[in-house]
Amino acid sequence: MRTTMLVVCLAAFTLAAQTSPPAPPAPPVDAVKQALNLTDAQVTQLQQLQQSARTAAQPVVAQIRTRQQALDQAMRQTTPDPLTVGRLMVGGVGRRMPM
Numbered sequence: 001m002r003t004t005m006l007v008v009c010l011a012a013f014t015l016a017a018q019t020s021p022p023a024p025p026a027p028p029v030d031a032v033k034q035a036l037n038l039t040d041a042q043v044t045q046l047q048q049l050q051q052s053a054r055t056a057a058q059p060v061v062a063q064i065r066t067r068q069q070a071l072d073q074a075m076r077q078t079t080p081d082p083l084t085v086g087r088l089m090v091g092g093v094g095r096r097m098p099m
Contacts, residue, residue, distance in 0.1 A: 067091065 033043050071088040074080055 029043060029047070032038065032046070038046070067088060071085065074084050074088055
């Protein structure tokens with residue numbers, strides 16, 4: 001019984017080793033183009049929209065990064081100030097929180 005299982009496992013491993021690796025996935029743009037049946041012009045428009053979105057998000061990402069660094073610094077204090085940490089968590093570095 002053990003011999004049979006060993007032979008079966010060895011055969012399976014041998015077959016698995018002989019198979020070619022899977023083809024690399026299509027680039028995301030090509031996959032979307034094919035899935036949605038887009039024209040080249042539509043793909044170009046999609047890429048322009050994506051670039052516009054990235055450009056528009058840059059200031060927000062920079063602001064998030066700055067606030068995250070301030071929060072990290074506040075949390076590294078020996079005794080973090082709960083009010084400061086709370087304001088940073090809510091997103092108001094210089095804002096007063098409503099009472």
